[in-house]
Amino acid sequence: MGGVGIEMTPEIKILGLTVDHKLTFNAHVSQVCKKAANIYKQLTRAARVNWGLSPEVIRTIYTTAVEPVILYAAAAWAPAARKLEVRKKFNAIQRGYAQKMCKAYRTASLNSTLILTGTLPLDLRLLEAASLYEAKKGISPQYQLADREVEKMAQKMSAPHPAEQTGLQFENLEDEEQYSRHSDYAVRIFTDGSKIEGKVGAALSIWKDAGETRAIKLTLSPYCTVYQAELLAITKATEVALKNKETSIGIYSDSRSALQSVTNTGSTHPLAVEARSNLRNCRLQNKNISLFWIKAHAGLVGNERADDLAKDAALKSKKRPEYDKCPISYIKREIRAETIKEWENSCSLAMEDSPHTCTDSSVRRTLHASANLGQRKLSSMSS
Structure with missing residues (x-):
């Protein structure tokens, strides 16, 4: 040359x-x-x-x-x-x-x-x-x-444009008194995840007025983590909220880390991305969806019910897992x-x-x- x-x-x-x-x-x-x-x-x-x-x-x-x-x-x-x-x-x-x-x-x-x-x-x-x-x-x-599929993080390019992203946040409820001040929603959804005896489950307890109207149990593969179970429950709750006719819905979870992943727009966990997409679609339907962290085992009936359902889903469910992605951990x-x-x-x-x-x-x-x-x-x- x-x-x-x-x-x-x-x-x-x-x-x-x-x-x-x-x-x-x-x-x-x-x-x-x-x-x-x-x-x-x-x-x-x-x-x-x-x-x-x-x-x-x-x-x-x-x-x-x-x-x-x-x-x-x-x-x-x-x-x-x-x-x-x-x-x-x-x-x-x-x-x-x-x-x-x-x-x-x-x-x-x-x-x-x-x-x-x-x-x-x-x-x-x-x-x-x-x-x-x-x-x-x-x-x-x-x-x-x-035959296990590795849980892959979502691509950054698949995220919505920054101008289309809305700020998400959750409130902390330490006791029943604080919960009572934030319970005036038409529908209240309590979520929880559990890993017990090597089995993993998640659950939703849906309440309207003073009684439970529906309970949903979710099963995960044994190698999944509690974090995945908590995220799956929250994601399912946002899906229920999207399909519900009511416009005022509160979602309550005792997993702060899962809520932080959902509200953090930089988190690329596939379940967190799906939950944010559901919340964004809820806002397009003029629905008021609020997220709350509640203290576990603090005497809240809805939270205790969701905890029992999650353990029951982990121990007794015989159906095919709703989520079976293998975590990196x-x-x-x-x-x-x-x-x-x-x-x-x-x-x-x-x-x-x-x-x-x-x-x-x-x-x-x-x-x-x-x-x-x-x-x-x-x-x-x-x-």
């Missing part, structure tokens, strides 16, 4: 990811490990065995500064983590951080420090991050979802369970190879207990 020959280059850097011509990603691994090593050198000046930064501070630095550097674009180069050469580089980097997190001496092994700190090996964290990305995008992850738990299982298998193999390593069953219990404790702090990294 312009009299200058264009030569092939062995690697190229695209958006922070170094791609080589053989797709080995060895150059990228070397670069991220070098960055992590530089952070460790600075950390060693402020953290020693007997003085310096506390283990919690070191863990925070590791999870917020080191892991993001290494896990960047994990879905693109995760298969490289299976290679022995890459695992050795990760182990060399992670060992120092794990020793600092548990205040161990330099002679402590990597596996023991990882177990004590509840920190997953970097190669497994990389594969875990890639699996979660694939699950969110609808690509078949490493584990099986069977469930997928995270499944991926984490598979990761810990793989970690346990690798530790078992290491114990078999080393006759001087403790093989007592207490190691396995420590592995699970430490991992569950430490990974609660790591779960934010999977979001």
